Amino acid sequence: MTAAVRTARAGEVAVFAGLTLLGAGAFLGGLRYGLFTDNDRIGPGMMPAVAGALLCALGAVLTFRCLTGSDGGNEGTSRDQGDGVDILGRTQAERIRHLWIVFCLLLLAILAVAVLGFLVAFGAFVLVVSVYVERRGAITSLAIAVGACVVIYLVFELFLHVPLPTGLLGV
Amino acid sequence: MVDNILLGFQTALSPENLLLCFIGVFVGTVIGLLPGLGSSTGVAVLIPLTLAFEPVSALIMLAGIYYGAQYGGTITSVLISTPGEAASVVTTLDGYQMARQGRAGPALAIAAIGSFVAAIISLVLLGLVAPPMAHFALHFGPPENMAVMVLGFATIISFSGESKLKGLTMAVLGVLIATVGVDPAGGTARFTFDSVSMLSGIPYVQVMIGLFAVGEVMYQIREGAAAPIHARFKDMVISRADISRSKGAILRGSGLGFLLGCLPGAGSTLASFLAYGVEKRVSKRGDEFGSGAIEGVAAPESANNAAANANFIPTLTLGIPGGATTAVLLGAFTIYGIQPGPLLFNQQPALVWGLLASFFIGNVLLLIMNLPMAPVFAQMLRIPYGYMYPLILFTSFVGAYAIDNNFFGVWIVFVFGLVGYVMKRFDLPMAPLVLGLVIGALFEKALVQTSAMGDGNVGIVFTRPISLTVLLLAALFVFGPTLVKRLRGGGGGPPAPGAPPEKPLGAPTDPEESRV
Numbered sequence: 001m002t003a004a005v006r007t008a009r010a011g012e013v014a015v016f017a018g019l020t021l022l023g024a025g026a027f028l029g030g031l032r033y034g035l036f037t038d039n040d041r042i043g044p045g046m047m048p049a050v051a052g053a054l055l056c057a058l059g060a061v062l063t064f065r066c067l068t069g070s071d072g073g074n075e076g077t078s079r080d081q082g083d084g085v086d087i088l089g090r091t092q093a094e095r096i097r098h099l100w101i102v103f104c105l106l107l108l109a110i111l112a113v114a115v116l117g118f119l120v121a122f123g124a125f126v127l128v129v130s131v132y133v134e135r136r137g138a139i140t141s142l143a144i145a146v147g148a149c150v151v152i153y154l155v156f157e158l159f160l161h162v163p164l165p166t167g168l169l170g171v
Numbered sequence: 172m173v174d175n176i177l178l179g180f181q182t183a184l185s186p187e188n189l190l191l192c193f194i195g196v197f198v199g200t201v202i203g204l205l206p207g208l209g210s211s212t213g214v215a216v217l218i219p220l221t222l223a224f225e226p227v228s229a230l231i232m233l234a235g236i237y238y239g240a241q242y243g244g245t246i247t248s249v250l251i252s253t254p255g256e257a258a259s260v261v262t263t264l265d266g267y268q269m270a271r272q273g274r275a276g277p278a279l280a281i282a283a284i285g286s287f288v289a290a291i292i293s294l295v296l297l298g299l300v301a302p303p304m305a306h307f308a309l310h311f312g313p314p315e316n317m318a319v320m321v322l323g324f325a326t327i328i329s330f331s332g333e334s335k336l337k338g339l340t341m342a343v344l345g346v347l348i349a350t351v352g353v354d355p356a357g358g359t360a361r362f363t364f365d366s367v368s369m370l371s372g373i374p375y376v377q378v379m380i381g382l383f384a385v386g387e388v389m390y391q392i393r394e395g396a397a398a399p400i401h402a403r404f405k406d407m408v409i410s411r412a413d414i415s416r417s418k419g420a421i422l423r424g425s426g427l428g429f430l431l432g433c434l435p436g437a438g439s440t441l442a443s444f445l446a447y448g449v450e451k452r453v454s455k456r457g458d459e460f461g462s463g464a465i466e467g468v469a470a471p472e473s474a475n476n477a478a479a480n481a482n483f484i485p486t487l488t489l490g491i492p493g494g495a496t497t498a499v500l501l502g503a504f505t506i507y508g509i510q511p512g513p514l515l516f517n518q519q520p521a522l523v524w525g526l527l528a529s530f531f532i533g534n535v536l537l538l539i540m541n542l543p544m545a546p547v548f549a550q551m552l553r554i555p556y557g558y559m560y561p562l563i564l565f566t567s568f569v570g571a572y573a574i575d576n577n578f579f580g581v582w583i584v585f586v587f588g589l590v591g592y593v594m595k596r597f598d599l600p601m602a603p604l605v606l607g608l609v610i611g612a613l614f615e616k617a618l619v620q621t622s623a624m625g626d627g628n629v630g631i632v633f634t635r636p637i638s639l640t641v642l643l644l645a646a647l648f649v650f651g652p653t654l655v656k657r658l659r660g661g662g663g664g665p666p667a668p669g670a671p672p673e674k675p676l677g678a679p680t681d682p683e684e685s686r687v
Contacts, residue, residue: 012597019340026347026362033359040627044354047615048361051347058340065336086395088557099392103589106564110581122568126561134557141558148562152569155205160216162573 004092013066020059026052088135098133105129117167123149176298179524183532188231191224192529195235196536202236203243206380206563206570209256210240210479211495218503226507227522231529233503237496238286238479238530242537245282245472246548249275251563253384257375257609258439258475260602261447263383265460265467275549278468280409281417283541285473289425290534293480296429297527301484301516304433309489311434313620314632318641319434320614323441323606325645326448338603341594345607346614348373355616368579375608377571377583382601384567385584386591388560393596408546417469420450428474432481439478439494440609444602446474452652480530487511487523 030049037043064070085091090098109125116124123145130141156162182188202213213236221229244255249266262282269278311319324342351362352372363369424446431442450470451460460467478494485491490511492498504511509519516523551559571580594601618629625631632638 008597015593015597015599019344022344023347026350029362033354033361036627037357042356042619042622042627042629044356044359044361047354047611047618048347048350051343051350051611054343055340055347058336058343062336062340084395088395090395092395095393095395099389099592102392103389106585106588110568110585113578113581118569118572122565126565129561130558134561136557144558144562148565152565155201156569156573160208160573163576164569164572165578 009066013063016059016063016066018059020056020063023052023055023057023059027056028052101133102129105133113165113167115167115169117169117171118164119149119153120167120169120171122152175520175524176528178521179526179528180532182227182521182525183231183528188228188525188529189532191228191232192235192533193536195232196239196533196540199236199239199241200243200246200537200540203240203245203255204247205243205573206247206253206255206384206567208240208570208573209244209376209496210237211499212574213237213240214496214503215499218499218506221503222506226509227525229507230500230503230522230526231533233500234526234529235533235536237500238290238476238533239537241475241479242283242286242541246279249278249282249468250548250551251384251559252387253563253567254379256439257379257605258443258471258478260379260383260440260605261443261471262468264447264602265462265464268461268463269465269468270549270552272463274463274465275552276546277409277413277465279545279548280542281413281465281469282472283538283545284409284414285417285421285424285469286476287534287538288421289428289473289477290480290530292422292425293429293432293477294527294531297480297484301488304481304484307433310637312635313617313624314635314638315641316434317614317617317621317629317632318638318645319431319441320610320617322641322645322648323444323610324614325648326445326606334598334600337598338600341600342603342607345604345609346611348378348604349375349608349611350615354619355612356619368577372612373608374574374580374583375605376574377580378587378608379605380567380571381584381587381589382591382594382604384563385588386595386601388563389588389592390595391556391560393592409542413465416456417465420446420454420466420470421473423449423453424470424473425477428477429481431474432478433484439475439482440606442474442478443471444606446470448648476534483527487515 030045033045034043112121127145428442
């Protein structure tokens with residue numbers, strides 16, 4: 001078993017264990033809300049408790065199967081098993097780094113909406129991802145980002161009258 | 172009835188109504204292409220534009236937006252795995268895989284053909300059985316609705332393959348997410364963490380955008396850039412073999428969709444999931460489902476279109492909306508001073524039959540527009556993914572915001588984007604989660620009402636003939652195949668050691684094998 005596959009298995013165990021805990025939490029929350037009402041009818045806690053208990057049990061079974069390898073030996077995706085290079089010559093480590101960069105940029109764009117406005121924040125996101133992460137030409141990327149902002153503005157603001165947040169700049 | 176149909180076509184084919192039908196279908200398709208903006212939002216946003224028209228003309232245009240938006244949602248489901256509505260979720264399973272194999276054209280074409288055939292079948296059935304079906308639907312109380320939801324859950328168990336456990340776990344997770352917000356029994360706020368936005372629950376459309384659009388983009392970034400898809404033109408056009416393979420799926424999907432669409436609340440989502448499940452069960456190529464089987468597109472697309480049309484039965488004859496979009500249309504009826512109900516067919520035949528005939532004409536227009544356009548839309552996949560995914564993310568987040576002009580939706584998309592990525596990473600199927608989320612809330616409402624009806628005893632669900640029949644059907648769905656196998660002496664036990672596992676519903680296929 002390679003290091004990448006071991007990491008994938010550990011991640012899988014963490015996800016299933018997380019689901020088990022989530023289910024347990026929902027079950028306890030359901031009990032707190034009350035399973036039945038005063039006149040013995042279904043109460044607000046019944047569905048969360050039942051769904052929580054089921055999720056807890058199913059999550060525990062999946063975790064156990066994963067730990068004991070009795071889940072058919074899922075060895076992760078094909079790319080977990082080697083340092084596959086994509087058509088742009090990027091290794092898996094680089095791609096994973098890009099993934100988290102895009103996630104962080106996305107979070108930044110969302111946080112920046114209050115300051116820059118929706119169109120500018122996400123327009124800048126498109127530009128930065130295209131140029132910095134995807135290494136595309138700056139002029140083409142700028143044209144695409146501006147074009148996207150114009151189309152979104154025309155469709156959402158002008159046609160559908162959706163008031164997109166404008167931020168401090170008023171754009 | 173023939174006179175009524177002729178009157179309907181006479182009304183719908185007037186130049187003004189024909190033009191408005193075309194505009195409705197076209198605008199609806201464009202709206203459906205935008206992530207998050209499904210038919211209900213499209214119709215609601217555009218009602219004010221129709222106030223100057225005659226009621227029948229306005230309704231024809233709004234109905235055009237309804238099914239145009241549904242088809243627009245299908246295009247994004249197939250090309251970029253971003254369903255516009257919950258009813259299109261199942262289409263992503265095989266439609267997107269077909270697109271990755273360079274067969275987006277046939278997938279889009281069969282969706283248009285399936286929708287067209289479903290429209291014809293449902294139009295005929297609407298004309299023949301609308302009043303009796305409406306009366307039958309009246310027998311559907313909370314216990315019957317609860318039984319239908321159980322049937323929906325049974326489909327998950329029945330076609331999740333080897334990974335039934337994972338499918339079931341995701342469905343339960345969906346149900347659990349659906350419990351967030353104010354409970355239907357007494358108005359208790361559950362798991363809201365004192366957030367006002369959470370009181371109305373986790374909005375499933377934003378969850379879908381996060382899981383499918385953002386999750387898919389993130390997964391593709393991790394998997395690495397694939398070559399743009401350069402399919403030959405002949406692969407972009409639907410073949411006779413494709414149509415021949417899909418015939419049965421379209422007919423079965425249409426019938427099932429019509430039946431479920433007649434029931435208030437059951438709706439198109441359940442119809443599309445059930446049609447897919449049934450098709451996977453009866454098809455000779457059941458093992459190909461999930462990796463690009465054309466029947467896997469034809470069945471749910473026919474079902475959700477037939478259900479969309481059948482939704483008009485309770486809406487027109489009972490004044491009870493069959494789904495979210497027909498609820499908005501019901502509001503439009505009152506704006507135009509029309510009172511839906513049992514007498515509507517007699518009192519306003521030109522309006523009712525004109526509207527029904529416009530479904531047929533609108534679907535003809537959709538077919539004419541989209542059969543030649545399918546290969547053109549499919550060309551979108553030639554754009555390098557590095558340019559496309561930032562735009563997918565941009566439109567997804569704008570769409571999520573635009574649904575109710577609330578920034579909370581943007582955060583939901585972000586969080587569920589991360590969840591979607593993790594699910595794809597670990598082969599956890601997404602479709603059961605969406606189904607659990609959509610029908611979880613409906614199930615709880617039916618459960619609470621059933622409990623109230625039985626004075627605390629939900630066992631009344633077993634004492635009513637319709638609900639008992641539906642529950643038996645659900646049991647047959649789950650245990651039937653195993654029983655049949657055992658009776659034939661074929662076992663039915665667990666797969667042999669070393670046998671390749673069946674792919675779970677909605678789980679990603681190996682990208683290496685799905686790329687062309």
